[in-house]
Amino acid sequence: xxxxxxxxxxxxxxxxxxxxxxxxxxxxxxxxxxxxxxxxxxxxxxxxxxxxxxxxxxxxxxxxxxxxxxxxxxxxxxxxxxxxxxxxxxxxxxxxxxxxxxxxxxxxxxxxxxxxxxxxxxxxxxxxxxxxxxxxxxxxxxxxxxxxxxxxxxxxxxxxxxxx
Numbered sequence: 001x002x003x004x005x006x007x008x009x010x011x012x013x014x015x016x017x018x019x020x021x022x023x024x025x026x027x028x029x030x031x032x033x034x035x036x037x038x039x040x041x042x043x044x045x046x047x048x049x050x051x052x053x054x055x056x057x058x059x060x061x062x063x064x065x066x067x068x069x070x071x072x073x074x075x076x077x078x079x080x081x082x083x084x085x086x087x088x089x090x091x092x093x094x095x096x097x098x099x100x101x102x103x104x105x106x107x108x109x110x111x112x113x114x115x116x117x118x119x120x121x122x123x124x125x126x127x128x129x130x131x132x133x134x135x136x137x138x139x140x141x142x143x144x145x146x147x148x149x150x151x152x153x154x155x156x157x158x159x160x161x162x163x164x
Contacts, residue, residue: 001031002033002094002095002150002153003032003033003034003035003058003093004033004034004035004094004095004097004146004149004150004153005036005089005092005093005096005097005108006020006024006027006034006046006096006099007089007097007098007099007101007104007105007108008020008041008101008105009041009042009101009102009104010037010040010041012045012100016041016100017041017045018045019099019100019122019142020041020042020043020045020046020049021046021048021049022143023049023097023099023145023146024045024047024048024051025049025050026049026143026145027046027050027055028049028052028055028056029053030146030150031055032055032150033056033057033058034046034047034050034055034056034057034058035058035060035089035092036059036060036089037060037061038058038059038061038069038070038073038077039059039068039069040070042099042100042101043059044070044071044072047070047073050072051074055074056074057072057074058073058076059073059075059077060076060085060089061076061077061078061079061085062079063078063080063082064078064079064080066078083104083107086104089108090108090111090112090117091111093117094153095118095120095149095152095153096109096117096118096119096120097119097120097121097122097139097146098119098120098122099123099124100122100123100124101124105124106125109121109125109136118153120136120148120149120152121136121137121138121139122141124138126138
């Protein structure tokens with residue numbers, strides 16, 4: 001079983017919310033578990049999409065109060081780690097899909113890549129190396145992003161063990 005992290009801003013536009021919801025539905029349809037930061041925006045939308053398909057959504061919360069979780073999580077884990085919880089999401093995921101997002105999302109992308117966890121972007125940071133090459137592949141739609149990340153995770157480009 002694959003654990004797919006979906007990361008993005010806690011506040012987002014209705015268009016990005018719908019996109020993240022679609023990503024969540026696709027994650028659940030593929031039988032993967034969703035990991036996210038557990039709060040609003042992209043995290044809530046992806047959790048909603050997972051719940052619509054009967055899947056599992058786990059939220060890694062920054063604080064110590066479960067009342068900050070979004071209502072669509074299957075399980076939540078309180079950490080008291082604030083932004084440091086990003087490392088838990090990065091290390092616990094077989095692959096990460098970044099949907100839009102700000103600097104918190106950028107930090108999660110960096111942590112995942114450093115750990116050898118593949119990342120796919122969807123309307124997010126277009127990061128290039130000094131040679132001008134994309135560091136993360138960019139998808140155009142939700143289904144493509146999920147297929148890409150599952151393929152990359154299946155190639156063994158994973159920093160956290162088997163998906164079994």
